[in-house]
Amino acid sequence: xxxxxxxxxxxxxxxxxxxxxxxxxxxxxxxxxxxxxxxxxxxxxxxxxxxxxxxxxxxxxxxxxxxxxxxxxxxxxxxxxxxxxxxxxxxxxxxxxxxxxxxxxxxxxxxxxxxxxxxxxxxxxxxxxxxxxxxxxxxxxxxxxxxxxxxxxxxxxxxxxxxxxxxxxxxxxxxxxxxxx
Numbered sequence: 001x002x003x004x005x006x007x008x009x010x011x012x013x014x015x016x017x018x019x020x021x022x023x024x025x026x027x028x029x030x031x032x033x034x035x036x037x038x039x040x041x042x043x044x045x046x047x048x049x050x051x052x053x054x055x056x057x058x059x060x061x062x063x064x065x066x067x068x069x070x071x072x073x074x075x076x077x078x079x080x081x082x083x084x085x086x087x088x089x090x091x092x093x094x095x096x097x098x099x100x101x102x103x104x105x106x107x108x109x110x111x112x113x114x115x116x117x118x119x120x121x122x123x124x125x126x127x128x129x130x131x132x133x134x135x136x137x138x139x140x141x142x143x144x145x146x147x148x149x150x151x152x153x154x155x156x157x158x159x160x161x162x163x164x165x166x167x168x169x170x171x172x173x174x175x176x177x178x179x180x181x
Contacts (some may be wrong), residue, residue, distance in 0.1 A: 005017065007082045007083075007084055007089070008082055008089055008091065010084075011084075011089050011131045012089060012129065012133075017079065020079075020091070020171065021077050021078070021079070021093070023171070024077055024093050024095065024125060024127070025074045025077055025095070027043070027046045027047075027173055028074060028095060028097070028123070028125060028173075028176075029072055029074065030042055030043045030046065031043050031046075031047065031051075031055070031173070031176070032069040032072060032099075033069070033072075034055060034059075035055070035058060035059060035062075035067045035069070036066065036067055036068060036069060038059050038062070040052060040055055040056060040059065041156050041163065043055070044156075044163050045156075045163050045164050045165060045166050046166060046172060046173055047172060047173045047174070048128075048167075048172055048173065048174040048175075050174070050175075051173060051174065051175070051176070062103065064105070064106050065103050065104065065105050065106070065111060066103065066104050066105075067103050068100065068101070068102050068103070068104060068113075068115065069099045069100070069101060070099065070100035070102075070115065071098075071099055071100050071118060072097065072098075072099040073097070073098045073099065074095050074096070074097050074098075075095070075096050075097075075098070076094070076095065076096040077093060077094070077095040077096075078093065078094055078095075079091055079092070079093055080092050080093065080094045080124070084131075087130060087131055087132070088128045088129065088130055088131060089128070089129045089130075089131060089171075090126065090127070090128050091126075091127045091128075091129075091171065092124055092125070092126055092127075093124070093125045093126075093127065094122060094123070094124055094125075094179070095122070095123055095125065096120060096121070096122050097120070097121050097122075097123060098118050098119070098120050099118060099119065100113075100114070100115050100116075100117070100118055100119075101113045101114075101119050102114055102115045121178060121179075122178075122179040122180075123176055123177065123178055123179060124176075124177045124179050125173060125175070125176055125177075126173070126174050126175035126176075126177075127171040127172065127173055127174065128171065128172060128174045129170060129171040129172070130167075130168060133168060133169055133170070142157040142159070142160060142162050142164065143162060143164070143165070144157055144160040144161075144162030145157060145159050145160040145162070147159045147160070149164050
């Protein structure tokens with residue numbers, strides 16, 4: 001167990017690195033697919049309000065065009081650093097993403113990028129969790145109507161539309177930086 005794990009486990013006794021990294025990959029893939037489908041609700045509960053605003057700007061900048069991230073593959077995902085503040089646990093994660101990255105117009109013409117050649121990019125992701133977090137329990141209940149809610153899917157209640165707020169309960173993605181090696 002690395003030294004960084006001691007920082008995390010001091011405040012998050014049930015932290016499991018393998019599960020956390022699996023969630024990181026899931027969230028990062030969902031972040032990209034939110035752009036493809038122009039549907040921020042797919043990711044809203046996993047990201048900070050600042051990232052939500054950035055994502056909305058990105059989606060709006062596309063207009064009628066469609067951003068594609070085909071053959072998305074994440075690898076070499078690992079925790080690289082942790083920090084503790086007065087109220088938060090912060091985990092920095094490095095991941096390598098390989099994918100086809102291109103934008104098409106409504107006539108299926110490629111405007112930017114390449115749909116034949118994969119690109120490799122490394123990103124540094126910043127996740128934060130409150131030290132004084134609330135336990136989610138086994139079954140996730142909608143705060144709006146009390147129905148069971150699938151937090152891993154999209155966190156949106158299928159009955160009343162309420163978004164499950166992970167901010168006080170789990171790690172949320174607060175920053176994404178492209179890392180040029």
